[in-house]
Each structure stands twice: as structure tokens, then as C-alpha cells.
Amino acid sequence: MPNIHMHYVVPGDDFTRAGEASADLKARLKKLGMPSDAVRKVAIALYEGEINLAIHAGGGEIEVQVFPDKVEMTLTDTGPGIPDIDLAMRAGWSTAPDEVRSLGFGAGMGLPNMKNYADDFEIESEVGVGTRVFMRVNVA
Amino acid sequence: MTTDDFAQMPDFTVAVPGESRPVASVYCADLLSWAMGRAPADAAWCTVMGNVNAVAVAHLADVAAIVLCEDAVLDEDAREKAAQQGVIIVRTGLPAFAAGVAIAQHAGLL
Ligand SMILES: Nc1ncnc2c1ncn2[C@@H]1O[C@H](COP(=O)(O)OP(=O)(O)OP(=O)(O)O)[C@@H](O)[C@H]1O
Ligand SMILES: [Mg+2]
Numbered sequence: 001m002p003n004i005h006m007h008y009v010v011p012g013d014d015f016t017r018a019g020e021a022s023a024d025l026k027a028r029l030k031k032l033g034m035p036s037d038a039v040r041k042v043a044i045a046l047y048e049g050e051i052n053l054a055i056h057a058g059g060g061e062i063e064v065q066v067f068p069d070k071v072e073m074t075l076t077d078t079g080p081g082i083p084d085i086d087l088a089m090r091a092g093w094s095t096a097p098d099e100v101r102s103l104g105f106g107a108g109m110g111l112p113n114m115k116n117y118a119d120d121f122e123i124e125s126e127v128g129v130g131t132r133v134f135m136r137v138n139v140a
Numbered sequence: 141m142t143t144d145d146f147a148q149m150p151d152f153t154v155a156v157p158g159e160s161r162p163v164a165s166v167y168c169a170d171l172l173s174w175a176m177g178r179a180p181a182d183a184a185w186c187t188v189m190g191n192v193n194a195v196a197v198a199h200l201a202d203v204a205a206i207v208l209c210e211d212a213v214l215d216e217d218a219r220e221k222a223a224q225q226g227v228i229i230v231r232t233g234l235p236a237f238a239a240g241v242a243i244a245q246h247a248g249l250l
Contacts, residue, residue: 016217019196023225026200036181036202043200044176104189109173116177 004028004066010050012059015103021062022047029066038139042071045117045135048110049075055100056080057131070119073135081127089115089123141247143205146230149246151239152207155214156222156229163204163247166240172197179203184243186236188212190229192221199225207243209236 006028008021026043030036046062053060057079065072082088089111096106115121118135125131144160146152164182169175170189179185181202187194190208195218198206205228208214214229222229232239244250 016192019193019200022200023196040181040200040202043202047196047200048173048176103191103193104170104172105193107171107173109171109177113173113177 003068004032004064006062006064006066008050008062008064010053010059010062012054012057015051015054015100015105018051018054019047021050025064029071032066034139038071038137041117041137042073045114045137046073048114049073049133049135051105052110053077053079055096055105060130067139069139071137071139073133073137075133075135076130077132078130081129081131082123082125083127085123085125141243143228143230145246146205146228149242151234151242152230152232154228155208155231156219156227158205158222158226158228161204161228163243165249166243166247167203168236168240175203176201184230184240186239186243188236190214190218192218194218195221195225195227195229198222198227204228205230207232207236207239209234209239 029039057077060077063074091112092108094106094108119138120136122134141163142160163184167179167183168186176197179201182204185203186207208231211233
């Protein structure tokens with residue numbers, strides 16, 4: 001599998017378009033012949049991150065590196081940041097506004113899902129500066 | 141069972157057809173991140189969410205089909221996106237639990 005580098009810009013507050021980066025990456029990995037369980041883990045972890053960029057951060061950017069044995073994804077934004085990361089990581093914690101809750105978001109499960117589906121998950125955030133999430137999915 | 145079976149099942153109508161795939165289990169939830177994190181691949185996902193975001197979740201979590209329950213609304217843009225992404229959508233007037241039971245019975249899962 002060749003090394004591939006992808007860059008995606010995620011628009012803020014456009015919840016109909018959010019998910020396009022994840023769908024695009026899924027299609028590319030499938031085409032490369034990556035095992036479907038690894039593709040699924042990448043797709044799930046990246047979608048949750050992509051949606052968080054759109055909902056909570058006013059948009060952001062995604063860098064993806066595909067290696068033969070792993071996929072690395074870095075999501076960065078210059079949004080409001082997360083005051084308490086431990087709290088944000090807790091299943092069920094959400095500050096999602098009502099209008100996105102009515103679309104089915106706001107379960108407070110996105111970050112736990114990312115941590116669960118990624119083999120390595122790192123998050124750092126500074127209030128007023130932004131948030132950076134790194135995820136690695138191993139390809140068995 | 142496969143997704144083709146829905147066409148013959150009472151109470152179910154196929155709203156967005158697609159390539160046949162196996163139905164291995166049933167999962168019921170409406171909040172998208174629960175479905176994303178917990179729905180197994182190849183599950184029939186019973187939900188009332190008929191929007192584009194549900195289609196994206198179904199596509200990325202690789203479920204067998206969305207089973208839109210309680211005659212819930214299927215948005216036009218969701219229908220288009222499902223057709224484009226190959227996500228099968230089946231509609232029913234049954235609530236999610238009853239729909240799940242009917243599918244599980246048909247699939248011999250009970
Ligand atoms: N990139 C981000 N910038 C700012 N805040 C964030 C960001 N990502 C997550 N958060 C905060 O962390 C909380 C928890 O995120 P998580 O993804 O787990 O749940 P959610 O997005 O609220 O709901 P769900 O993902 O289940 O639809 C969010 O409600 C938000 O307050
Ligand atoms: Mg989220």
C-alpha cells in the first residue's frame with residue numbers, strides 16, 4: 001500500500017456536508033484494499049472528530065497519513081477550546097445546542113467513540129486557542 | 141437473511157434499494173453517536189432518524205440497512221445521499237422494538 005497524505009478542510013456549522021471527509025477517506029482506503037474492519041475503525045473515529053469540528057469548533061482541518069500498517073489522523077481547529085478535557089471525554093457529557101440535538105447529535109459519545117475505535121488517541125486543548133486531536137488506527 | 145428479504149416482508153417497504161447484503165443483527169438507537177459506536181457492521185439499524193446525518197452514520201458504520209420506524213420522515217436530501225452512497229433504507233410503521241423483533245424472527249436470530 002503506498003503512503004498517502006490527505007488534507008481536508010471541514011466547514012463550520014454545515015452539518016449536511018460534515019462527514020464528507022470521512023466518506024472520502026473511507027472510499028480511498030477501500031480502493032487501496034485495506035481490510036474492512038480497519039477501514040470501519042478509521043471511518044467511525046474520523047467522522048466523530050469531523051462532526052465535532054463542525055459543531056463545536058466552527059470548522060477545522062484534518063491531516064491524514066496512510067501507511068501500510070497504520071492510518072494517522074490529526075484534527076486541528078481554532079475554536080473555543082475545551083475547558084475540562086476529562087469531563088468532555090466522559091460518556092454522556094455534551095454542550096451541543098438544541099438545534100443539533102434535534103438532528104441526533106449531542107449524546108456525548110463522540111470523544112469516547114474516538115478513543116474506543118482508535119488504537120492511539122491524544123487530545124490537547126486550550127480555551128480561546130483551539131483543539132488538536134491525534135488518532136492512530138493500526139492496520140492488522 | 142439478506143436485505144433483499146425486506147421487499148417480501150409484511151409491514152416493510154424498501155424506500156432506497158441497494159446491493160444485497162447480509163443482515164447479521166439488529167440494533168436500535170436514535171442518537172447518532174450511540175449508533176456510530178455500538179451498531180455492529182451488517183446490523184439492521186432501527187431508528188426514527190431519517191436525515192442526511194443518519195445516512196452518513198449508516199454508511200461509515202457499515203450497517204446493512206437503515207430501518208426507518210414509526211413512519212418517520214425520510215428527508216429528500218437523505219434519500220438522495222443514501223442512493224448515492226449505496227445505503228439501503230427500509231420503511232415501516234412499526235416502532236423500533238417491534239421492527240427489530242420482526243427482523244430478528246425473519247433472520248432466525250431469536
Ligand atoms: N473540537 C472541539 N472544540 C471545542 N469543544 C469540543 C470539541 N470537541 C468536543 N468538544 C466538547 O466536548 C463535548 C463532548 O464531545 P463529544 O463528541 O463526546 O459529544 P458531543 O459532540 O456533544 O455529542 P455526540 O458526539 O455524541 O453527538 C462537546 O459537547 C463539546 O463541549
Ligand atoms: Mg461529538
